[in-house]
Amino acid sequence: MEFGFSDEQLLLQKTLRQYAKSELLPNYHRWDRGEKFPREKILELGQLGILGLRAPERFGGQDASFVAGGIASEELSRGDFNYSQFIQLSAIAAELLRENASPEVQAEWLPRLASGEALFAFALTEPAVGSDAANLTTRAVKQGDEYVITGEKASITLGGFADVAIVFARTGEAGARGISAFLVPLDRPGITRQVYQSPGERLSARGSLFFDGTRIPARFRLGEEREGxxxxxxxxxxxxxxxxxxxxxxxxxxxxxxxxxxxxxxxxxxxxxxxxxxxxxxxxxxxxxxxxxxxxxxxxxxxxxxxxxxxxxxxxxxxxxxxxxxxxxxxxxxxxxxxxxxxxxxxxxxxxxxxxxxxxxxxxxxxxxxxxxxxxxxxxxxx
Ligand SMILES: Cc1cc2nc3c(=O)[nH]c(=O)nc-3n(C[C@H](O)[C@H](O)[C@H](O)COP(=O)(O)OP(=O)(O)OC[C@H]3O[C@@H](n4cnc5c(N)ncnc54)[C@H](O)[C@@H]3O)c2cc1C
The missing domain is CATH 1.20.140.10 (Butyryl-CoA Dehydrogenase, subunit A, domain 3)
Known part of the structure; x- marks a missing residue:
């Protein structure tokens, strides 16, 4: 049985603990009290290699272990709890892309994910379904070589300023088996946002994303239909x-x-x-x-x-x-x-x-x- 971190993991822990103490903790209260969170901070995390932890090295990532992701999450939270959400969401998106996207889509998005140029959100919850997410109603309808997405995603972390969302939408029958996953750039026509007044986690601008006939290329579907x-x-x-x-x-x-x-x-x-x-x-x-x-x-x-x-x-x-x-x-x-x-x-x-x-x-x-x-x-x- 081995409880210790590797030398590499210990170095990551030490580096991020220091970064959290000197760079994050002194600013923790600022984003809670309404100051705008500067985009440069996300690019800084990209340069630190934190956003691409789970992205392949050939796309600018680290190909790091999941344990390393856990260390990053724990250590950055010592300075600013909300920074962990950048790690979580970029790791989820990197995993979903590397497991389910075509090589072309990976080459297009993973380098941007790792650098912080494209900040990802994860959009599953809806106003009427959270715990019971398998009953979601947002629809994605295939039209030629596009999908047309319509519905509201609720309570989405980084909803206020993410650049891209992994959106789960219904393409088939009722229940879990009728759901597919899509990469949706949030600058597409037909998308609006609403940020909530949260008691905490204000940096993460949690809110709703509204899709009103939003069109995306069919190649942005992640994995097969119904596997989302x-x-x-x-x-x-x-x-x-x-x-x-x-x-x-x-x-x-x-x-x-x-x-x-x-x-x-x-x-x-x-x-x-x-x-x-x-x-x-x-x-x-x-x-x-x-x-x-x-x-x-x-x-x-x-x-x-x-x-x-x-x-x-x-x-x-x-x-x-x-x-x-x-x-x-x-x-x-x-x-x-x-x-x-x-x-x-x-x-x-x-x-x-x-x-x-x-x-x-x-x-x-x-x-x-x-x-x-x-x-x-x-x-x-x-x-
Ligand atoms: C800070 C924050 C960040 C979030 N970020 C995201 C995000 O990035 N993306 C995203 O998609 N969603 C996000 N969510 C939404 C979150 O995943 C849902 O709020 C959560 O899954 C619960 O769903 P709900 O709010 O609809 O509650 P409900 O499902 O309505 O549940 C309400 C209450 O009923 C209880 N309950 C429900 N079903 C059962 C059952 N079968 N047995 C016993 N009790 C039950 C629940 O435990 C809860 O106490 C976020 C939420 C918060 C608060």
Whole structure:
């Protein structure tokens, strides 16, 4: 059994932790308070090699492992939780393209994905379906050598400023088997956007994408018709571990800050850290976070080995956000009134992390997947 990272992975961890501390953390609050997020920052991530982690080297990517993607997600979140979403969405798009697109479409889009020139969103959810995404109603109708897409995609991360979306639309019968995936450049005619007022994750401009007879070339279909839903589920299976690690990274950073704070803040003539009521809380939170972190890395390691990991993915996605929210909440309380203050990053982290208790699958749906993997499909409540 091997729990350590490779030398290369340790270097990635060290480099990104430093980058998060010096470049991201000092600016974390700015994009939350309405300052426009500069596009150059995304190109900077491209130059760092972070966006092309899962893109092939011949297209400007890194061909890195999924574990490396997890490290990037965890470390960048220590500086700015929202940066993990660039990693998640570029990794999903890179996977979907390399597995399902023609060589020409890969050559056209993967270099732009890796450089940050083309920022991708993932558009599955609709106003009437989230957990039950297999019942989506957005339609893609084939007309000659084009598809015509009509419908609304809701709650789309980066919806406000992504350049391209992987859109899941119905091309066939009802249910999961009638869904196909498409690469849709968002500058096409017939597309409008609406950004939501979110309590957190404001950098990511989550919102709706409206497609009104939007035409795309048929070659932008990813994979065969009717295989789109399966592709979405394959993406979830690694992305849920990335999400868990993003949440854990934000929580571990909060605990680091809390350890420092409670060493210096005095009460009753001694540092707060001397009270076991304080230090034991830190110990407890670190212990459960380490458990969540290990499941997430195990999931990614399984993926790298080509082994089944759906159960570990759902376990990660349930546990990681949950224990991270609890840990950050505890950190706020341990900072006293200084924690309940917008001068501290803690309250923003709490708002940000709560979003990913829901995004990519709720706790109930995650537990349903774990139960399905244990009991078998015949015991699912909705089959
Ligand atoms: C921050 C954030 C980012 C997101 N980013 C994206 C994105 O980039 N792309 C995208 O496509 N979507 C995105 N989403 C949407 C997200 O995936 C959905 O919100 C999520 O899948 C839940 O769907 P819903 O909101 O429709 O809730 P619903 O499905 O309506 O569920 C509501 C409640 O009912 C519970 N419930 C539903 N079914 C069951 C069941 N069978 N058993 C028990 N309980 C059940 C749920 O657990 C939940 O508590 C994002 C959401 C958030 C909050």
């Amino acid at each position: 839903f399966h592709s979405a589920m394959v993406s979830f299976d690694f992305n849920r571990a990335f999400i868990a690690l993003a949440c854990v990274g934000a929580a571990l950073q909060s605990l680091d800050e809390t350890v420092e704070y409670t060493k210096t803040r005095q009460a009753f003539g001694r540092p707060l850290a001397k009270f076991e009521g304080v230090s034991f809380q830190v110990a407890e939170q670190l212990t459960v976070l380490e458990g969540a972190r290990l499941i997430a890395y195990k999931c990614l390691w399984l993926k790298d080995q080509g082994l089944p990991h759906t159960k570990e993915s759902a376990m990660s996605k349930w546990l990681g956000p949950k224990v991270s929210v609890e840990a950050i909440h505890a950190c706020i309380l341990l900072h006293g009134h200084y924690g309940y203050n917008q001068e501290s990053p803690l309250e923003q982290r709490l708002r940000d992390v709560i979003g990913l208790e829901i995004g990519d699958g709720t706790p109930e749906i995650m537990k349903g997947i774990v139960a399905r993997e244990v009991y078998g499909r015949e015991y699912m409540s909705y089959r």
